[in-house]
Every structure is written in structure tokens, then in C-alpha cells.
Amino acid sequence: MAKSSKLSNVKYIGVLNLQGAVSEHILMLNSIDNVQATLVQKPEQLANLDGLIIPGGESTTISRLIKQNGLLTPIQQFAKQGKGILGTCAGLVLCGKTTTHNEVELLDLMDICVERNGFGRQINSFETILDIPTIGEQIPAVFIRAPYIAKAGEQVNQLAFIDNHCVMAQQDNILTCSFHPELTVDNRIMRYFVDRC
Numbered sequence: 443m444a445k446s447s448k449l450s451n452v453k454y455i456g457v458l459n460l461q462g463a464v465s466e467h468i469l470m471l472n473s474i475d476n477v478q479a480t481l482v483q484k485p486e487q488l489a490n491l492d493g494l495i496i497p498g499g500e501s502t503t504i505s506r507l508i509k510q511n512g513l514l515t516p517i518q519q520f521a522k523q524g525k526g527i528l529g530t531c532a533g534l535v536l537c538g539k540t541t542t543h544n545e546v547e548l549l550d551l552m553d554i555c556v557e558r559n560g561f562g563r564q565i566n567s568f569e570t571i572l573d574i575p576t577i578g579e580q581i582p583a584v585f586i587r588a589p590y591i592a593k594a595g596e597q598v599n600q601l602a603f604i605d606n607h608c609v610m611a612q613q614d615n616i617l618t619c620s621f622h623p624e625l626t627v628d629n630r631i632m633r634y635f636v637d638r639c
């Protein structure tokens with residue numbers, strides 16, 4: 443999209459379209475006023491975006507495709523410019539600095555060490571209701587082969603916990619959650635993210 447065609451009251455949010463829960467994020471973004479959602483597969487599609495969502499899926503696959511598509515450095519630069527990034531589930535893993543078993547190449551956007559599949563396998567998937575003081579009460583959250591944040595640096599604001607495991611965090615312009623907000627009808631987390639882009 444050409445810069446001149448950007449409307450000042452509209453937030454332009456991209457969804458990384460490599461693998462995983464892409465269309466669900468687009469649908470949720472479309473439920474919010476003054477948001478223009480677009481798909482991102484190539485570095486040049488990051489230009490003029492205010493924010494980027496890295497969806498859930500399979501972090502090893504998304505990591506490989508990020509490299510294949512030449513997106514590793516462009517996404518890191520996008521984050522350094524202060525643009526908003528939301529990583530959900532596998533997206534949280536990818537935003538991390540390390541994983542406990544070092545099995546995935548990460549974007550290193552947030553000072554966290556992630557336990558992949560920390561809540562167990564597909565069969566251990568669950569849905570719950572979270573109170574997230576910064577955002578709101580009674581927020582539905584869907585956990586599918588979900589990771590948790592095993593360790594977080596001092597600059598990381600830990601926003602929500604389950605059984606003492608951190609499941610949502612923010613470090614400046616980077617927001618991550620272990621679960622899938624886009625699989626519910628509650629768009630408060632998405633609105634919180636968009637407002638900060």
C-alpha cells in the first residue's frame with residue numbers, strides 16, 4: 443500500500459501468513475473499527491504496517507519459513523522501529539530469546555526463555571477463563587499444545603499466570619500470549635494490541 447494512501451485514523455496490521463491460525467486473526471481484526479488487516483509473506487509487505495501478528499501453529503515450521511522467505515532480519519528491524527508485534531502460542535515461542543531445549547531458531551524480540559508444549563500435547567489442550575489485570579476480567583483463553591514462559595528478564599512485564607506459569611507478557615512494543623485469543627469471540631486482547639500499535 444502506498445504511503446499516501448494511508449489514512450491517519452486507521453491501524454494497518456499484518457498477519458504473518460506462513461503457517462497456522464492466520465484467517466482467524468484476520469477475522470478478529472476485521473471485527474475492530476478502523477483496522478485494516480493484511481497478509482504478510484514477503485519482507486516488502488511489512489512497509490507501512492503499524493503492527494504484525496505472528497500466529498500460532500508449529501513454531502519449527504514457521505521458523506523455517508521465516509528464514510526461507512527472508513523475513514528474519516526484516517521482522518527484527520520492524521520490532522526495533524517500535525512497531526507492535528503480537529505473538530500467540532507458536533508466535534510467542536518465536537518472539538522468545540531461547541527455548542528450554544534450544545530446538546527452534548527464534549526472533550529474539552522478547553527477553554524470555556520458553557518451555558514449548560509446557561502444558562502438554564494436543565490431548566492436553568484446554569479452554570479456561572483468565573483475569574488479566576492490565577486488560578480485563580473473565581477473558582476466555584484456548585490453550586493448544588501451549589508453551590509457557592519459563593524465565594523472563596527484568597524488562598518483561600508478566601501479565602497472566604496459570605499454576606504459577608506465565609502465559610502472557612509484554613516488553614515495550616512486543617506482546618505475547620501462550621493461548622489463542624483469536625479462537626474466541628472476545629476481542630479485548632486484540633483491541634489492547636491494536637491500541638498500542
Ligand SMILES: NC(=O)CC[C@H](N)C(=O)O
Pocket residue numbers: 497498499500501502530531532533535558559586587588589
Ligand atoms: N497452538 C500452537 O501454536 C502450538 C505451538 C507448538 N507447541 C509449537 O511449539 O510450535
